[in-house]
Amino acid sequence: MSEIRIHKEQTDSEGRYFCRCMEMETAGTTWLCENCPLYAEFMDEDAGKGICCRYADGDSEFPDYWDPSEPAHGVYGELPQKAIQFAALAHKGAVRKGNGLPYIIHPMETMSIVAQMTEDAEVMAAAALHDVIEDTKFVGRDIEERFGRRVAELVGMESEDKKRHRPAGDTWRERKEENLLREQRAPREAKLIMLADKLSNIRSTLRDYQEAGDAVWEKFNMKDPAEQEWYYRAVAKVVSELSDEPVYQEYVRILDIIFQ
Numbered sequence: 531m532s533e534i535r536i537h538k539e540q541t542d543s544e545g546r547y548f549c550r551c552m553e554m555e556t557a558g559t560t561w562l563c564e565n566c567p568l569y570a571e572f573m574d575e576d577a578g579k580g581i582c583c584r585y586a587d588g589d590s591e592f593p594d595y596w597d598p599s600e601p602a603h604g605v606y607g608e609l610p611q612k613a614i615q616f617a618a619l620a621h622k623g624a625v626r627k628g629n630g631l632p633y634i635i636h637p638m639e640t641m642s643i644v645a646q647m648t649e650d651a652e653v654m655a656a657a658a659l660h661d662v663i664e665d666t667k668f669v670g671r672d673i674e675e676r677f678g679r680r681v682a683e684l685v686g687m688e689s690e691d692k693k694r695h696r697p698a699g700d701t702w703r704e705r706k707e708e709n710l711l712r713e714q715r716a717p718r719e720a721k722l723i724m725l726a727d728k729l730s731n732i733r734s735t736l737r738d739y740q741e742a743g744d745a746v747w748e749k750f751n752m753k754d755p756a757e758q759e760w761y762y763r764a765v766a767k768v769v770s771e772l773s774d775e776p777v778y779q780e781y782v783r784i785l786d787i788i789f790q
Contacts, residue, residue, distance in 0.1 A: 613655035613677060614641060620659075620666040626734065627749045636730055637661060643726035643777055652677075653719045656684035660723055663689040687712060687720040688727065698751040706761045713768050721769045728765050729781045736784050759789040 617637045624633035637658050644657040655677055662668050663685055674682035690709055693701040713724050738746045747753045752761075762785055772778045 609651040609677065609681075610641060610645075610654040610658060613658040613681070614638060616676060617658045617662060620662045620668055624665070633661075633665075636734075639730045639733075640723070640726045643729055644722050646777060647722050647726075647772070647775055648719070650719065652681050653684065653722060656681045656688070656719075657723045657726055659685050660688040660727055664692065684720055684723060687716050688723055699753075702752040703757065706764075710761075710764050710768055713765075718771065721772060724765065725769045725772055725775070725778060725781065728762065729777055729784075732762060732781060732784045732788070736788055739788055755789070759785070762789075 614634075614637065618634045621633045621637070626633055626636065637660065640660060641654050641658040644654050648654070659673060659677070659681065662673065663670055670682050670686050673685050690705050692698070693705065713720060716724075735746060738749075744755060747755050747758065750758070752758060766778075766782055766785065769778065
């Protein structure tokens, strides 16, 4: 098995970057795959050395790239890698709102951002799993059985009650207020995940905003940009104890760009 390395910018001779997880090429560099745990190198007898993404290989299932019989690989270690693999299976087939990209890129990036702020493997694992209870068929007990009580508790702190018996737009403000109140009382580890989650989301929104302008809000349940600003600014206050972190400062800068 190839060693899983930090995924730096990989470009061809023309400067194009290919990301199998995103299923697209981008010009120049990209932030999306930096620190991606799915990056691997390979040797081809005809083509020589190349790169590949462990997320997908044609129409195959998510690869079982972590082997418990081997030492942990890469910068994340054993538990977070098991977590991102489970998240990929849990979110299989789901896509991001508006752009149709595989949903797993969001948990992957959230885990990567958290890894910039802590070396705690359980917090990284919870970051990878943070949407599993909220958005998939799995429940807290499934997380606890596989990853332990602390990881399950952290994932639970990040999970909204979707109130699916009512229209999502009608419950949006109520759900966000509950989320903010829960996070205010949560430990620092949960705030790390909240910040990483929201930074990943606002990065995506910025990219779409630069292309579509205010029309970007049409893809969300809450289409009023003033309400969106209220929530994202409130998150910044809730996690303000992390204000010395570069990712917090990036988060605030992006809010200023979008909501000015």
